[in-house]
Amino acid sequence: MGKVSVRFFARYAELAGCTWSAVNVETPTTVAAVIARVREVFPGTKGLPPQPLAALNERQARLDAAVNDGDEVALLPPLSGG
Amino acid sequence: MMHLTRHPIDVADVLAEVKGPERGGTCVFVGTVRNDGDVTGIEYSAYEAMALTEIERILGEAQAQWPDSRVILQHRLGLIPVGDASIAIGAAAPHRDDAFAVCRFVIEAVKKRLPIWKKEHHSDGTTAWVDPAGKPVAHGP
Numbered sequence: 001m002g003k004v005s006v007r008f009f010a011r012y013a014e015l016a017g018c019t020w021s022a023v024n025v026e027t028p029t030t031v032a033a034v035i036a037r038v039r040e041v042f043p044g045t046k047g048l049p050p051q052p053l054a055a056l057n058e059r060q061a062r063l064d065a066a067v068n069d070g071d072e073v074a075l076l077p078p079l080s081g082g
Numbered sequence: 083m084m085h086l087t088r089h090p091i092d093v094a095d096v097l098a099e100v101k102g103p104e105r106g107g108t109c110v111f112v113g114t115v116r117n118d119g120d121v122t123g124i125e126y127s128a129y130e131a132m133a134l135t136e137i138e139r140i141l142g143e144a145q146a147q148w149p150d151s152r153v154i155l156q157h158r159l160g161l162i163p164v165g166d167a168s169i170a171i172g173a174a175a176p177h178r179d180d181a182f183a184v185c186r187f188v189i190e191a192v193k194k195r196l197p198i199w200k201k202e203h204h205s206d207g208t209t210a211w212v213d214p215a216g217k218p219v220a221h222g223p
Binding site: 007009010011055058059060074076077078079080081082 | 113126127128129131132133135157168169189192193194195196197198199200201211212213214
């Protein structure tokens with residue numbers, strides 16, 4: 001069992017009710033599996049899109065990217081900088 | 083220059099960062115908060131660590147593609163009133179074509195890649211997150 005940090009931003013932080021947490025998952029795993037675990041732990045995140053934009057260790061990542069113990073997954077609403 | 087700031091952007095500072103005697107063309111792009119309807123300001127938030135890393139990558143890619151240019155950007159965060167700048171990009175190159183090109187490259191990359199989000203503040207006290215197409219996606223008090 002590993003521990004993965006999860007960060008929520010902007011509207012997704014409002015859905016989750018927090019900006020940061022950690023979830024316990026069997027590692028190695030995938031970004032998609034971490035998001036599935038997040039949906040279980042944070043009921044408000046059921047409102048996330050089916051395939052949200054995500055970052056792994058501060059870089060945009062595909063949902064099938066490998067996640068290891070101690071990694072950080074961030075859930076990113078549609079980007080609107082500028 | 084700090085790439086992310088919570089203070090008003092000074093375009094003169096951006097220009098000073100890129101000017102040089104060997105660069106004869108300079109472009110500055112300034113994005114300002116627009117008054118859409120009853121918007122009084124936009125609150126910008128960011129995944130700051132990732133945004134800073136991504137800005138370095140974007141500027142590095144621009145430098146690699148236009149090696150004789152110099153380009154810098156500053157993005158403001160926090161609540162920004164209508165009319166104030168949210169972003170400024172300065173791009174200087176020996177000739178104007180490259181100055182325009184590198185400036186355009188950077189703003190388009192910012193739009194696609196920076197983890198930054200906007201929340202509109204309205205005159206009636208309500209707020210709304212904005213999606214990339216400029217459409218409010220959720221309302222709140």
